[in-house]
Amino acid sequence: MSGLLPLTSREIKKWYRNPTFFIVGLLQPFFWIALFGSAFDITRGFGAAGRLILQGAPNYITFIIGGVATTTALFTGMFSGMNIIWDRRLGTLGRFLSSPIHRSSIVFSKIISATIRILVQILILFIAALLIPNGLEIASSFSAFDVILIIVTVTLVSTLFSSIFSVIAIRVTRQETIMGIVNLVNLPLMFASFALFPKQLMAPWLADIAQYNPVSWSATIMRTVIINGSLNASQLSTVLNNFIALFIVTVVVIVITYVLSESEIRQ
Amino acid sequence: MNIIETENLTKIYKGNIRAVDNLNLQIEEGSIYGLLGPNGAGKSTTIKMLTTVIKPTSGTARVAGLDIIKQSMEVRRIIGLVPQDLTTDEDLKGIENLMMVAKFYDVPTAKARENIDRLLKLVDLQDAAKRLVGQYSGGMRKRLELIAGLVHEPKILFLDEPTLGLDVQTRSLMWDYIKNIQETKNITIILTSHYLEEVDALSDKLSIINRGKLIVSGTPAELKNNVGGDILTMSFRSAEDMNKSLEILSNFQPTKVTEKTARFKVKSSEVVLPEIIEPLKRNGIEPLRYQVDKPSLDTVFMDYVGRALPEEEGEGDSRKMMMNLRRLRR
Structure with a gap:
């Protein structure tokens, strides 16, 4: 896809050359793991029984790290389309559209750069979780395959959310529209999922909704491998089912993004 | 080609x-x-x-x-x-x-x-x-x-x-x-x-x-060249004055007449102006002002479109320009 490389490298440069944007993005994972890890700690007061709620995790941070990683992907990915609106408002898009590049490369450069940003944020998130007291404890049988599985999962979920919100931006002319949509869906997507709480603690109707939420799929995959390391048959089938669902939905969304951005992007 | x-x-x-x-x-x-x-x-x-x-x-x-x-x-x-x-x-x-x-x-x-x-x-x-x-x-x-x-x-x-x-x-x-x-x-x-x-x-x-x-x-x-010389625009105190003047200046054909102004196309304003001012004065008419426009793209535009090229028009364009100016000023 011609244009993808120069446009993505532009996005990455814009990211690390903006000190505020860069540092805030890197600090965010620290805040999240510290705050979420304490604020929502559902095991407090349950003693040893708490570990049963946590599906075998030694502490709450180990339980939610996959969920926090997923919400990080969600929150950063939701803003990936914002730069398309800026490019449109400043006229830069006009230059891109008159160049012999694939129109979808304009959109995918935002998606790929958002995914790269998210991967860096999540790397920091994991480091932060390992550093804080009573933090992340990874299962002893955790393997290189698990690391790869986590990276692939994060990449998929980041691409998914970045694509959805970039595709909205191909015709939108105001930042406020995106902000409004983001505000409308961010908390519902986070709380109507298994990212922070196990299914057993949720109202049945909410749990019914949550099982169709990609945030749940991604959080469940990561949680299962982080807690268990090498998986038994039933854990493996949980991971596999969630992974297949995430993979199919992401591919479908990528195809839709490609088709729409090739034909529908406007100045 | x-x-x-x-x-x-x-x-x-x-x-x-x-x-x-x-x-x-x-x-x-x-x-x-x-x-x-x-x-x-x-x-x-x-x-x-x-x-x-x-x-x-x-x-x-x-x-x-x-x-x-x-x-x-x-x-x-x-x-x-x-x-x-x-x-x-x-x-x-x-x-x-x-x-x-x-x-x-x-x-x-x-x-x-x-x-x-x-x-x-x-x-x-x-x-x-x-x-x-x-x-x-x-x-x-x-x-x-x-x-x-x-x-x-x-x-x-x-x-x-x-x-x-x-x-x-x-x-x-x-x-x-x-x-x-x-x-x-x-x-x-x-x-x-x-x-x-x-x-x-x-x-x-x-x-x-x-x-x-x-x-x-x-x-x-x-x-x-197509404009065919200078454009002379005369403004009058009243429509009455103007109509009277047009009668007096019957050998000149106005290209455009509005309520109190008349526009003429003339070969050379330097030669023609005295021929216009004299007879009007004799009949006691003093136009408010004479305006002479030498051939320029402005007169071309005026000739074809019927009005001068406006400096600023169109909300979209001026908004864009303001945006550019704001950015330039930083």
């Missing part, structure tokens, strides 16, 4: 706004062609259609023999665009912006470096090339915009209001660069402007556009 031909090119925006209305243009290869008209006349929309940024509602155009709708990708390869807005990225260095554009056109890196060096020299930006564009002055940014449209050596360069928002000195400097580019590269340049002097100074041929329609085409000299 015509490098650009439009056939009933039309763009209708939402709300049934006919931005461009059955436009038929022929532009010769190797010239600077001016599109002149007030803001909101449809110049930018025409450029956007010819550069394949937007699709026409009906009609089409051929750019270097390529159809802008069916062969848009091929058209994009051979054209360069310098949009009205500042499109280079403030967070990138000057040279990074240019390299990015070069990569859009798959210019090999060594060749791109060579082209970019030459272009930077051409507009005196060598020293600023490694600085972030955010630190450039308004004039520097416009110069960078200009050469960003040239890194891939296009056959046709579109300049949309290249000097909008620049001061007089910087503007004439831009004119020199544009002329220089056309002469050294022998490319076709299509230029839009609502500055008469700009089109007069730069273009070999021009078309005047108003409300999306072609008003007239020709060389600046031809158009001025």
Whole structure:
């Protein structure tokens, strides 16, 4: 896809050359793991029984790290389309559209750069979780395959959310529209999922909704491998089912993004 | 040979706004062609259609023999665009912006470096090339915009209001660069402007556009000759005065009459004015004022459109300009 490389490298440069944007993005994972890890700690007061709620995790941070990683992907990915609106408002898009590049490369450069940003944020998130007291404890049988599985999962979920919100931006002319949509869906997507709480603690109707939420799929995959390391048959089938669902939905969304951005992007 | 031909090119925006209305243009290869008209006349929309940024509602155009709708990708390869807005990225260095554009056109890196060096020299930006564009002055940014449209050596360069928002000195400097580019590269340049002097100074041929329609085409000299001399506008104290005067001056045919003003086309105002003032004075009529306009593109415009070229019109354009100015001021 011609244009993808120069446009993505532009996005990455814009990211690390903006000190505020860069540092805030890197600090965010620290805040999240510290705050979420304490604020929502559902095991407090349950003693040893708490570990049963946590599906075998030694502490709450180990339980939610996959969920926090997923919400990080969600929150950063939701803003990936914002730069398309800026490019449109400043006229830069006009230059891109008159160049012999694939129109979808304009959109995918935002998606790929958002995914790269998210991967860096999540790397920091994991480091932060390992550093804080009573933090992340990874299962002893955790393997290189698990690391790869986590990276692939994060990449998929980041691409998914970045694509959805970039595709909205191909015709939108105001930042406020995106902000409004983001505000409308961010908390519902986070709380109507298994990212922070196990299914057993949720109202049945909410749990019914949550099982169709990609945030749940991604959080469940990561949680299962982080807690268990090498998986038994039933854990493996949980991971596999969630992974297949995430993979199919992401591919479908990528195809839709490609088709729409090739034909529908406007100045 | 015509490098650009439009056939009933039309763009209708939402709300049934006919931005461009059955436009038929022929532009010769190797010239600077001016599109002149007030803001909101449809110049930018025409450029956007010819550069394949937007699709026409009906009609089409051929750019270097390529159809802008069916062969848009091929058209994009051979054209360069310098949009009205500042499109280079403030967070990138000057040279990074240019390299990015070069990569859009798959210019090999060594060749791109060579082209970019030459272009930077051409507009005196060598020293600023490694600085972030955010630190450039308004004039520097416009110069960078200009050469960003040239890194891939296009056959046709579109300049949309290249000097909008620049001061007089910087503007004439831009004119020199544009002329220089056309002469050294022998490319076709299509230029839009609502500055008469700009089109007069730069273009070999021009078309005047108003409300999306072609008003007239020709060389600046031809158009001025067509006006057939000076335009004399007389304002009277009352309609009565005016009607009486028109009777007295029955050997002059007015081109336009409004309530209290009459406009005449005269060969030479220096000779004719006494012949007009004398008989009126004898009959006790003293017009409020006489206004003489020497042939210029302004009088051409007035002659064809019936009003002077307004300085500012069209909310969209002025909003954009304000945005540019805000950015320039930073």
